[in-house]
Amino acid sequence: MTQPMVRLSGLYKIFGARDKDVLHHVQDGMGKEELLAQHGHVLGLNNINVDMQAGEITVVMGLSGSGKSTLIRHLNRLIEPTAGEIIVQGEDVMQLSEDGLRHARQEKMSMVFQKFALLPHKTVLKNAGMPLSVRGEPEADCDKEAAKWLERVGLSGFENHYPAQLSGGMQQRVGIARALTANTPIMLMDEAFSALDPLIRTDMQDLLLELQKELHKTIIFITHDLDEALKLADHLVILKDGFVVQQGEPQHILLNPNDPYIEDFVSDINRARVLRVRSIMTPLVGGKVPKDAHGEVDVNDTLESMIARSGGDTSHAYVVKDGEQTVGTLDMTELVRALVPRVASEAGARQS
């Protein structure tokens, strides 16, 4: 595998005056509550090791207080770590001078905020052009780029409005346009859609996926919403009390949660909508295709669409195709089994 776009290794963050002095307690395995009780310091991040690949959406998920917003602010050093390495495009962010850091923030990483954080006294156009004007580019260029991205996020015609005149969803579109105008390879999105109502949120998620299909940015997305995480993530990182509970491909985590915390999390999910055929099919061994197949399906079809297609008949079986190639078979019985979370199925087995 090629070098990751962003690599966090051995990252610790402790909030408090003597963070470096109490670090060894955490490294020796002291937990968040003990640290607070015995030393009066708050554990923010605990030995984070995450690789974020170029062109992927890495979603960091956790409940409030799990340290996810702290984590994302380490990438551009809005928060200084207590210990650890932050490598962006092969360059150690911790070694950057003040100027170098500012340069990296201008050219490498743009950010979208939960509360939008637009400049209230500037028009939408000037807000979106802000990253370029900070770099000192001529105003006409800033306006041109800003107008282009505003149109791309569906805000053409609103260039001369002020942020307060727009709804929350539209303000966040400005926030996204601003990040896109910066034209950075990395986009940091800190609970970008959490303040929006559910319908708008779905719209924005679709917009993000659509843009991503075209732009292939490296996106680090923070959320507390598992549905959102599963929808967007190429790589899912689950945080709890400042440490990574599990990370990997979202479908894999959903089917193989390795911690009761995650099992709790995933138990309320509409699995049929999230899981895809590729995650539950039986891989083809020796090129044998069942003769009684009812048809062909794509590896990336959701289980929901499969249920609709089979009319709920569990006796059906399908051939799974990835493009032209046959890659496996899908038994509807397997599909139904996958719909029940592991915990629930174990509980059911105990009862009978």
Next chain:
Amino acid sequence: MAFYDEIFSALGLSDWCGTSDDKAPLSLADLAAQARGEEASGPLIPIPSFDNLHESCNRIWQSRDVTNGIEEGFLAAKPALKTVLDPITQPLSWMLDGALWLFEATPWFIMVPLLVAISWYASRSRPVTIFVAVSIMLLAVVDHYDVAMQTLSIIFVCTTISVLFGVPIGIAMSKSDRLQKSVVPLLDLLQTLPTFVYLIPLIFLFSVTESKLYGIAIILYAIVPVIRLTDLGIRLVDQDVIEAANAFGMNDRQKLMRVQLPLALPNIMAGINQTIMMSLAMVVIASLVSAPGLGVNVLRGIRNLELGVGIVAGIGIVLLAVILDRVSKAALTRVDKTQVKH
């Protein structure tokens, strides 16, 4: 026999105190008692003040020595202070005199439309502009136009200087907690010190005929709100927006000019409004030290018991105050509106 004699002898300090070859002048109370031909009889135990202790012990000061000491200390420091402060503050005299000349020399048929135009430009409000025009004409009708312009010129200069110094000081305070902690008591002092008290050391330092004397007094009094509100305004800027500015790599100067100052502007404008009002309040007191303008007429009203003169000038000051307040407030709301358009 003074009350504290025994205490000093009990402490074995009689020798140190020396004999009572009292050449110091008598205190007023003693003098009155002598005139009545009796020994001053105070309370049973007199308060241990310098004067009472002095009666028993010559080595101890009298209270008048304290005030004398302050005066002599100040007079001793005066030449040094004057050589430093005189050249620094000289431009203030020039500015005040220049502005005074300009406001007086400009014919009224240019000045009045100009003031009305400025009011319109600042407030963009028709009622306010009409009010300004009517008020100035009212002042002119009772022949107070000239004195009103004198007062206006003083306020113009003092407010400008207060803003020029106050805003940077406020910015510096917002950046450094330590500076804020050390400046705030000074600001409290300036605001609570009775206005006449400013004048006392200034009269000693500068000649009463110099215009900078009242200029300094007004500025010291009026600069406080603009400093306070600039500091407050910048500290109140939304932290999320500051974080966004950081995240997009703004340097400190860009942050200040593009984010902090524009977002603090409503507060700064409120500070300027207060500064104008306070310099107007001080302008009357400054007339005691030869500041020209409406204050002189008020003073005349008090000194010569010319009731009408005093009251007309007083109403003139009120009119001026309302004009300045309304125009600057209207400008403030206009700034507020462009910031948050709902």
